[in-house]
Amino acid sequence: MIEFNGVSLRYDDSRPPELADIDLSVDEGELALVVGRTGVGKSTLLGAINGLVPHFTGGRLSGRVVVGGLDTRDHPPRELAEVVGRVGQDPVAGFVADTVEEELAYGMEQLGVVSATMRKRVEETLDLLGVAELRSRSLATLSGGQQQRVAIGAALVTAPSVLVLDEPTSALDPGASEEVLAAVTRLVHDLGTTVVMAEHRLERAVQYADSVIVLPGDGVVRSGDPAQLMIDSPVAPPVVELGRLCGWSPLPLSVRDARRAARDLRPRLGEVPTRRREAGEAVLRARGVTVTYRERVAVRDIDLDLAAGTVTALMGRNGSGKSSLLWALQGSGRRAAGSVLVGGKETAGRDTAQRAGSVGLVPQTAADLLYLETVGEECAVSGPGARELLERLAPGIDDAQNPRDLSEGQRLSLVLAIQLAAGPKVLLLDEPTRGLDYAAKHRLAEQLDHLARAGHAVLVATHDVEFVAGSADRVVVLADGDVIADGPTADVVASSPIFAPQVAKVLAPVPLLTVPDVAVALGGSR
Numbered sequence: 001m002i003e004f005n006g007v008s009l010r011y012d013d014s015r016p017p018e019l020a021d022i023d024l025s026v027d028e029g030e031l032a033l034v035v036g037r038t039g040v041g042k043s044t045l046l047g048a049i050n051g052l053v054p055h056f057t058g059g060r061l062s063g064r065v066v067v068g069g070l071d072t073r074d075h076p077p078r079e080l081a082e083v084v085g086r087v088g089q090d091p092v093a094g095f096v097a098d099t100v101e102e103e104l105a106y107g108m109e110q111l112g113v114v115s116a117t118m119r120k121r122v123e124e125t126l127d128l129l130g131v132a133e134l135r136s137r138s139l140a141t142l143s144g145g146q147q148q149r150v151a152i153g154a155a156l157v158t159a160p161s162v163l164v165l166d167e168p169t170s171a172l173d174p175g176a177s178e179e180v181l182a183a184v185t186r187l188v189h190d191l192g193t194t195v196v197m198a199e200h201r202l203e204r205a206v207q208y209a210d211s212v213i214v215l216p217g218d219g220v221v222r223s224g225d226p227a228q229l230m231i232d233s234p235v236a237p238p239v240v241e242l243g244r245l246c247g248w249s250p251l252p253l254s255v256r257d258a259r260r261a262a263r264d265l266r267p268r269l270g271e272v273p274t275r276r277r278e279a280g281e282a283v284l285r286a287r288g289v290t291v292t293y294r295e296r297v298a299v300r301d302i303d304l305d306l307a308a309g310t311v312t313a314l315m316g317r318n319g320s321g322k323s324s325l326l327w328a329l330q331g332s333g334r335r336a337a338g339s340v341l342v343g344g345k346e347t348a349g350r351d352t353a354q355r356a357g358s359v360g361l362v363p364q365t366a367a368d369l370l371y372l373e374t375v376g377e378e379c380a381v382s383g384p385g386a387r388e389l390l391e392r393l394a395p396g397i398d399d400a401q402n403p404r405d406l407s408e409g410q411r412l413s414l415v416l417a418i419q420l421a422a423g424p425k426v427l428l429l430d431e432p433t434r435g436l437d438y439a440a441k442h443r444l445a446e447q448l449d450h451l452a453r454a455g456h457a458v459l460v461a462t463h464d465v466e467f468v469a470g471s472a473d474r475v476v477v478l479a480d481g482d483v484i485a486d487g488p489t490a491d492v493v494a495s496s497p498i499f500a501p502q503v504a505k506v507l508a509p510v511p512l513l514t515v516p517d518v519a520v521a522l523g524g525s526r
């Protein structure tokens with residue numbers, strides 16, 4: 001269905017090619033998962049399938065890409081759109097209509113689908129993606145995860161024979177992610193749709209893949225059987241890491257496989273390691289915080305203290321109020337009632353400069369904070385240490401590069417470096433692991449640990465259960481604007497069907513959360 005013959009792509013002659021003489025084929029009715037480190041060229045590979053690369057991105061492409069019999073050199077992206085549906089990394093950038101229903105109908109209108117069929121497909125898609133109650137909402141007012149579901153719906157609704165999904169679950173809560181991937185798998189199995197998907201959170205996706213395409217770097221690709229390629233893939237989900245640690249063969253790709261392999265492991269586990277950060281005094285004190293959008297209450301009368309020296313995770317379904325709470329705490333966001341004190345001072349009504357050393361927020365759409373022409377300039381204006389931090393978080397970015405041309409993960413790393421360099425007392429992060437590979441997440445966790453140990457308080461809104469397991473002391477769960485759980489990480493997540501990380505599911509009832517924890521517990525038993 002998709003053939004790459006001798007495909008090379010280069011954005012910039014002074015750098016090595018992003019894709020170097022690639023041969024690749026994906027069969028009809030196959031789900032191929034594209035994996036690799038941040039900035040390695042996954043989006044570039046996906047973009048070449050529907051002609052977006054190089055038509056819209058620039059760069060020089062050589063070789064041949066044929067999709068559903070169409071050579072992408074002879075057919076512009078507009079014509080390829082009849083065969084290929086695509087969901088990009090930034091759903092908002094792809095929206096063309098104002099409301100959810102209009103967005104879903106748009107693609108079919110372009111293809112001239114008759115209105116009765118159109119209506120039926122829109123209804124089916126609203127149900128499939130769980131967005132029926134949002135049907136008449138304006139796209140701009142949806143939460144990040146709600147927008148991502150609509151974007152996926154808009155790509156599915158025309159039933160294209162090829163679907164290209166670039167990190168389709170990056171903003172989805174764990175439950176929604178499972179539902180969306182199950183829906184995609186159903187299209188593959190029942191309709192023979194061909195799917196090529198890039199996803200950093202392999203724990204969510206690898207068990208659905210028929211084949212894996214690994215980009216190890218240097219522009220080459222390797223493709224084939226998922227379990228086989230996971231043996232030495234540069235990125236791997238926790239169950240695979242656990243399998244590598246324990247020497248299991250074949251490697252497990254799902255929790256279910258790993259549970260079987262782990263039967264003999266539980267008795268060998270020694271002392272369960274405990275986390276060791278000491279909580280200090282509360283540096284942020286919020287009382288009665290309420291956020292409303294007209295009659296909709298997004299955050300309801302929340303009290304929250306954040307202690308110095310701690311990392312707290314804020315979790316909860318898409319639309320449960322996490323971003324609204326973060327902005328209200330930071331002070332510039334909407335707040336219908338309540339007070340938020342940092343170091344005894346109210347955060348509302350202050351300007352950016354006054355807030356700088358006290359409270360910082362890294363937003364979900366991190367690019368909003370970038371406005372200069374080069375990476376070097378952005379780092380230079382944001383104070384000492386930003387450049388070094390960036391190098392730690394995402395090594396190898398050129399100072400002269402325009403932030404616009406960075407990969408998603410690289411751009412986020414830049415914004416993080418800028419905010420971290422300002423060293424605010426309280427750091428609020430909205431979905432900071434979107435688009436980050438495992439190594440980058442690990443470095444981010446180290447950075448947050450470093451900040452916490454230096455007496456800062458960190459609050460991270462996230463759907464990334466694995467990141468939470470490895471980095472947070474405490475977890476606060478929101479549902480429909482209320483706090484419904486608040487406690488030490490292991491207590492809140494270990495027994496939760498939704499928030500438990502893979503290792504906790506594999507080893508239950510032993511309350512271990514991460515592969516490094518298991519390594520310690522195994523060492524202790526010898």
Ligand SMILES: Nc1ncnc2c1ncn2[C@@H]1O[C@H](COP(=O)(O)OP(=O)(O)OP(=O)(O)O)[C@@H](O)[C@H]1O
Nearest residue numbers: 011038039040041042043044057405406407408409
């Ligand atoms: N339009 C462009 N112009 C110049 N360089 C680009 C452009 N788009 C991407 N790049 C560079 O090409 C490389 C590959 O980018 P790409 O977006 O394909 O990576 P990725 O693997 O999808 O990364 P991520 O996991 O962060 O999404 C990166 O180093 C990026 O900075």
Ligand SMILES: Nc1ncnc2c1ncn2[C@@H]1O[C@H](COP(=O)(O)OP(=O)(O)OP(=O)(O)O)[C@@H](O)[C@H]1O
Nearest residue numbers: 141142143144145293298318319320321322323324
């Ligand atoms: N400007 C707005 N106008 C109307 N409703 C809004 C607006 N912004 C957010 N909402 C609604 O408020 C609720 C909370 O949104 P919020 O963005 O805080 O959720 P979230 O927990 O951060 O979601 P996600 O996990 O998807 O990012 C959602 O139902 C959302 O649709």
